[in-house]
Amino acid sequence: MIDFVYYNPTRIVFRKKSVEKTGTLVKEYGKKVLLHYGGGSIKKNGVYDAVVKSLKDSGIEFVELGGVVPNPRLSLVNEGIKICRDNGVDFILAVGGGSVIDSAKAIAAGVGCENIWEYFIDGSKPINSALPLGVVLTIPAAGSESSPSSVITNEDGKYKRAIHGELIIPKFAVMNPEVTYTMPLKEIANGCSDIIAHLMERYFTNVQNVDLTDRLIEANMRTILYYGPMAMKEPENYDVRAEIMWGGTIAHNNLLNTGRVGDWASHEIEHELSAEYDIAHGAGLAIIFPAWMKYVCNVNPDKFIQFAERVFDVSLSYDNKDRIINEMIGRLENWYKSMGLPTRLSDLNIDDIKLREMAEKCVEARGTVGQFKKLDADDIYNIYKLAL
Amino acid sequence: MIDFVYYNPTRIVFRKKSVEKTGTLVKEYGKKVLLHYGGGSIKKNGVYDAVVKSLKDSGIEFVELGGVVPNPRLSLVNEGIKICRDNGVDFILAVGGGSVIDSAKAIAAGVGCENIWEYFIDGSKPINSALPLGVVLTIPAAGSESSPSSVITNEDGKYKRAIHGELIIPKFAVMNPEVTYTMPLKEIANGCSDIIAHLMERYFTNVQNVDLTDRLIEANMRTILYYGPMAMKEPENYDVRAEIMWGGTIAHNNLLNTGRVGDWASHEIEHELSAEYDIAHGAGLAIIFPAWMKYVCNVNPDKFIQFAERVFDVSLSYDNKDRIINEMIGRLENWYKSMGLPTRLSDLNIDDIKLREMAEKCVEARGTVGQFKKLDADDIYNIYKLAL
Numbered sequence: 001m002i003d004f005v006y007y008n009p010t011r012i013v014f015r016k017k018s019v020e021k022t023g024t025l026v027k028e029y030g031k032k033v034l035l036h037y038g039g040g041s042i043k044k045n046g047v048y049d050a051v052v053k054s055l056k057d058s059g060i061e062f063v064e065l066g067g068v069v070p071n072p073r074l075s076l077v078n079e080g081i082k083i084c085r086d087n088g089v090d091f092i093l094a095v096g097g098g099s100v101i102d103s104a105k106a107i108a109a110g111v112g113c114e115n116i117w118e119y120f121i122d123g124s125k126p127i128n129s130a131l132p133l134g135v136v137l138t139i140p141a142a143g144s145e146s147s148p149s150s151v152i153t154n155e156d157g158k159y160k161r162a163i164h165g166e167l168i169i170p171k172f173a174v175m176n177p178e179v180t181y182t183m184p185l186k187e188i189a190n191g192c193s194d195i196i197a198h199l200m201e202r203y204f205t206n207v208q209n210v211d212l213t214d215r216l217i218e219a220n221m222r223t224i225l226y227y228g229p230m231a232m233k234e235p236e237n238y239d240v241r242a243e244i245m246w247g248g249t250i251a252h253n254n255l256l257n258t259g260r261v262g263d264w265a266s267h268e269i270e271h272e273l274s275a276e277y278d279i280a281h282g283a284g285l286a287i288i289f290p291a292w293m294k295y296v297c298n299v300n301p302d303k304f305i306q307f308a309e310r311v312f313d314v315s316l317s318y319d320n321k322d323r324i325i326n327e328m329i330g331r332l333e334n335w336y337k338s339m340g341l342p343t344r345l346s347d348l349n350i351d352d353i354k355l356r357e358m359a360e361k362c363v364e365a366r367g368t369v370g371q372f373k374k375l376d377a378d379d380i381y382n383i384y385k386l387a388l
Numbered sequence: 389m390i391d392f393v394y395y396n397p398t399r400i401v402f403r404k405k406s407v408e409k410t411g412t413l414v415k416e417y418g419k420k421v422l423l424h425y426g427g428g429s430i431k432k433n434g435v436y437d438a439v440v441k442s443l444k445d446s447g448i449e450f451v452e453l454g455g456v457v458p459n460p461r462l463s464l465v466n467e468g469i470k471i472c473r474d475n476g477v478d479f480i481l482a483v484g485g486g487s488v489i490d491s492a493k494a495i496a497a498g499v500g501c502e503n504i505w506e507y508f509i510d511g512s513k514p515i516n517s518a519l520p521l522g523v524v525l526t527i528p529a530a531g532s533e534s535s536p537s538s539v540i541t542n543e544d545g546k547y548k549r550a551i552h553g554e555l556i557i558p559k560f561a562v563m564n565p566e567v568t569y570t571m572p573l574k575e576i577a578n579g580c581s582d583i584i585a586h587l588m589e590r591y592f593t594n595v596q597n598v599d600l601t602d603r604l605i606e607a608n609m610r611t612i613l614y615y616g617p618m619a620m621k622e623p624e625n626y627d628v629r630a631e632i633m634w635g636g637t638i639a640h641n642n643l644l645n646t647g648r649v650g651d652w653a654s655h656e657i658e659h660e661l662s663a664e665y666d667i668a669h670g671a672g673l674a675i676i677f678p679a680w681m682k683y684v685c686n687v688n689p690d691k692f693i694q695f696a697e698r699v700f701d702v703s704l705s706y707d708n709k710d711r712i713i714n715e716m717i718g719r720l721e722n723w724y725k726s727m728g729l730p731t732r733l734s735d736l737n738i739d740d741i742k743l744r745e746m747a748e749k750c751v752e753a754r755g756t757v758g759q760f761k762k763l764d765a766d767d768i769y770n771i772y773k774l775a776l
Contacts, residue, residue: 007398
């Protein structure tokens with residue numbers, strides 16, 4: 001186990017009817033709020049009305065900025081920053097999923113600096129000021145509701161990059177699984193794919209002696225693998241949606257990578273895909289992760305075997321480690337398929353034309369990506385090829 | 389899964405050489421500190437010197453109060469409250485294990501109220517003010533370093549009672565597994581017993597559909613069961629001590645009882661024991677838990693069977709549930725024995741003379757204890773008898 005600092009102060013309010021209480025929570029932090037959201041879904045399912053009523057009941061003034069799209073755009077972030085400055089906004093309320101929350105975080109951090117994109121370029125410039133923000137979560141997936149990270153796409157050149165900092169950890173997250181009942185099933189599938197990706201990125205580490213966190217990750221993995229397909233079949237089963245929603249938060253609140261170093265290559269390799277082709281992040285991960293596994297498993301086969309046995313119940317003779325690992329990857333791919341997710345680039349009609357270009361772009365900022373195995377542009381190109 | 393609010397803002401600084409940085413952390417909160425600790429161990433193992441040097445280097449004034457004993461006493465709490473008032477203390481630094489931290493929390497909450505014991509009597513009176521406090525953890529066990537609870541013994545009548553409140557959650561916890569190398573092995577055993585008790589108290593719930601938290605608890609249980617005996621044999625194995633120290637915190641930071649209701653009868657039944665006989669809490673739990681299991685397992689045998697299979701690898705034919713449960717309890721008792729812990733009252737030369745009196749006292753405040761099965765004085769008496 002390696003040294004770590006763990007700090008996660010988000011107040012999670014996980015309950016039915018919690019959306020109606022949002023104003024009370026906001027009131028502790030701000031008087032003038034930017035209400036930030038995406039497309040029309042929250043206006044159709046009643047969440048928008050409940051939030052607006054709650055803000056009004058608490059006497060909170062607000063301005064609005066909707067229109068966040070998946071792979072949220074820098075242009076809208078800059079628009080939000082301007083609105084905050086012009087209106088003296090002192091708190092941002094994100095109502096939506098990871099894209100909306102990430103957009104809100106970028107606005108929060110951007111209000112106090114000249115050019116927020118500078119912080120995204122290589123993600124290492126420290127964020128020294130940010131407006132406080134809160135979340136009403138409507139999509140279980142990204143874990144952004146209690147994470148210190150934000151991922152934004154700069155349309156000018158199709159760059160998708162991240163920032164990290166304690167100041168952008170949300171103050172609270174209101175979570176009511178009922179609001180996910182009306183989500184398109186495709187989004188549920190993408191969300192579950194994102195959640196297990198967050199778990200697997202943390203799991204595959206070269207740090208030794210991390211049994212407790214290994215086991216906690218396995219626990220969360222098994223839960224999502226089990227409840228994901230149920231969520232597709234029983235959209236209004238509260239408990240099923242609740243397991244996924246809470247699992248999604250715990251997968252990404254950094255508890256599960258205490259004392260270890262996550263990999264995150266698959267996320268970065270996927271970011272190039274969704275920046276270039278504007279595909280759903282979860283779908284991209286379902287394509288990249290199996291290919292990544294095939295490419296890197298020889299770095300530490302025993303870690304993959306432990307994963308195969310404890311998470312996918314693979315019970316084969318240990319005299320052929322490759323068979324165990326391949327069996328696990330096959331079961332993972334079958335799970336993706338059972339969720340209606342693609343597992344190959346060709347499933348999304350993506351051919352090999354841009355692969356080299358994306359691979360080069362992926363390592364542009366830092367030369368390599370990933371920690372389990374440091375991958376250069378050639379490695380990434382090979383992984384894309386395996387995913388064709 | 390039931391509704392919940394989860395909030396755990398303690399900053400965990402988990403690293404080698406972390407004790408030397410304590411002053412820097414304290415400085416963010418206070419200028420005049422009460423340094424609170426127990427007996428002589430921190431003076432022997434260098435922790436006291438490192439903390440004092442760090443406070444001085446950061447220019448922090450402090451007054452001291454040592455002498456906290458296991459099952460920490462109200463009289464010392466009251467002494468601490470007086471010292472804080474007389475010296476204008478604005479921050480409390482607890483250096484020790486659960487007893488020291490609990491004592492510090494009671495002092496922190498007591499400074500602003502007339503009679504702190506009033507809050508302990510039935511534990512439901514809300515705590516509206518408290519000095520901020522921080523922790524340098526030296527004993528992995530109680531989980532008090534990031535919990536909202538404090539348990540104090542009132543010597544006047546031998547009452548052991550608890551308070552709970554967000555204001556007494558420590559601001560930070562400095563955790564360096566190396567400082568546990570010199571702990572007496574008996575204390576390691578007691579600590580591990582306390583940790584698995586915190587996990588089992590949470591596990592045995594009648595709330596349905598709590599699979600994620602079930603699995604997370606199981607993950608932590610397996611870790612402590614595996615590393616506990618190793619910690620006895622290899623006192624200076626960093627990774628072993630680290631797994632236990634971090635497992636102890638996660639066991640009790642309330643993440644693992646989100647969406648469920650813990651039982652806590654065994655803790656309350658044990659509190660009477662340690663209040664009466666001043667035995668170690670962990671030893672008392674090793675005696676009470678198996679007896680409690682035998683007495684209540686029929687309330688929901690399937691929960692015990694899941695626990696037997698997933699935590700203790702019991703793999704017996706399901707046509708005799710009792711055998712599975714008894715096998716699990718036997719393995720748990722064997723684990724306690726492997727740690728050198730008692731599993732019967734007679735192992736500590738405690739006879740049946742006070743059992744009825746303790747059982748009556750245990751339910752004095754609320755009529756029953758426990759949630760998995762609500763236990764009255766007769767039930768508790770029977771459990772004590774099973775533990776003889």
